[in-house]
Amino acid sequence: MKLDVDIKKLLSAIDVPADWVGLREVYEAHTPRMIRDGVPVVNASASTHGIMVEVLVNGQFGYFGTPDMTSQGISRAAKKAFKQAEIASRHSVHSFDESARPSHQGSYSSPFEKDRDSLSAGRLNEVLLEAYNHLKVNDKIVSASSLCQVIESNFKFVSSNGSEINQDFLMFEFDLSATAADGSNQQTRTFGGMRGTCRQMGMEYFDKYEIFANANRIGEQAIELLDAEDCPTGEMDLVIAPDQMMLQIHESIGHALEVDRILGDERNYAGWSFVKLEDFGKLQYGSKLMNITFDPTLESEFASYAYDDGGLKATKEHLIKDGLLVRGLGGQESQIRSGLDGVANFRASSWNRAPIDRMANINLEPGNQSFDELIAEVQHGVYVESNKSWSIDDYRNKFQFGCEYGRLIENGKLTKVLKNPNYRGVSTPFWNSLKGVGNSDTFGIYGTPNCGKGEPNQVIRVGHASPACLFDKIQVFGGV
DSSP states (O other): OOOOOOHHHHHHTOOOOOSEEEEEEEEEEEEEEEEETTEEEEEOOEEEEEEEEEEEETTEEEEEEESOOSHHHHHHHHHHHHHHHHHHHTTOSSOOOGGGSOOOEEEEEOOOSSOGGGSOHHHHHHHHHHHHHHHOOSTTEEEEEEEEEEEEEEEEEEETTSOEEEEEEEEEEEEEEEEEEETTEEEEEESSSSSOEEESSOGGGOOHHHHHHHHHHHHHHHHHHHTOEEOOOEEEEEEEOHHHHHHHHIIIIIGGGBHHHHTTTTTTTTOOOSOOGGGTTTOBOSOTTOOEEEOTTSTTOTTOOSBOTTSOBOOOEEEEETTEEOOOBOOHHHHHHHOOOOOSOEEOSSTTSOOEEOOOBEEEOOOSBOHHHHHHTOSEEEEEEEEEEEEEOTTSOEEEEEEEEEEEEETTEEEEEEESOEEEEEHHHHHHTEEEEBOGGGOEEEEEEEEEETTTTEEEEEEEEEOOEEEEEEEEEOOO
């Protein structure tokens, strides 16, 4: 049960001589449910609730998180944060002032038509069990699962310079998976590629008839892949579905543009970036068809919000416009350090973590071609859906991705089903080969619940939306 906390009263009770003080209260409740092979294996509920105390002392920020939300608990945390900032100031890399935490007031709530209570736990379990039954299209499906996790989160932020922000989130993760086997030949199909179906909306998503239809399709495609030919190997055109574009954007754009990574903060753990500070405004990252936005305002996308965890107001901004790199994924601190324009992406995974530069919703804007028009441009190539494996170097440059499902494209038509399609490339040459961008009818909204970064590690939610895209002369190959 969520405790009722007067966070403004707690702020006024802090008595350390800091230049600035902020309190970030986060409550989060998770309700995961999963059916595997006809048996409920997860049916749980858990919550976490606490406050991060942040102080600015001698140009440095100090942090201390606590679940003790009494006046005494917050006072103790503030003293520890103050001491931490004092020590950090002796080893300063950059000195900050109050401008790193601009004052904002406002609120946000996830868009939804039906709240979580509109679908009982029992009925949700029934829907997941029925979905499992639709995945089991025949006995060659040797394993299948359906899962849903409902997440409720409340964020409150107040500061000594007048910030007062309240944000309420209702989110879910959903997945369907079917594995078919014929001897040593084994193929798996999922709903969007390894929990790619993550949204910020209400229980209206759970239209059982649409879910059951998708479950049937996934089961049938897993069977279909058993008899499919291996993906051909060679340099050819590649059409990528939105659920795989999600990973392509995440790995070769999102992480590469995090300004703290470019500054070197993450090189010991999550890696560096091939992008340099001097590349902004100069680097032709991709073809002129490439328009990438940071958009935490897109309704129903997984990482939509109105303010980041430093209290900065979030707005839609172009990161790459007509292929040109124009803006980095840097919150207010990174903007001050680097001198670059950034965005409101200073985010923490919970109350017990300090914010760092993170992705939120990073999207490829739609073009003007229908799916059929993209396919019609290809004389010889491959169409791929749904990620199943990925590898990219520490500079987010050279990559290799594998997908669950493919189709051969011959003379402008989709023909044979292909199993084990893979492709590889280097980030900027790859994006400069972009020669077709689908219209809004091909646009898909996806996300991931498990983007990891930071020491100590933070696993955070990210959204990605994209149309289908056509790339020219990509190295494609088959094999597991």
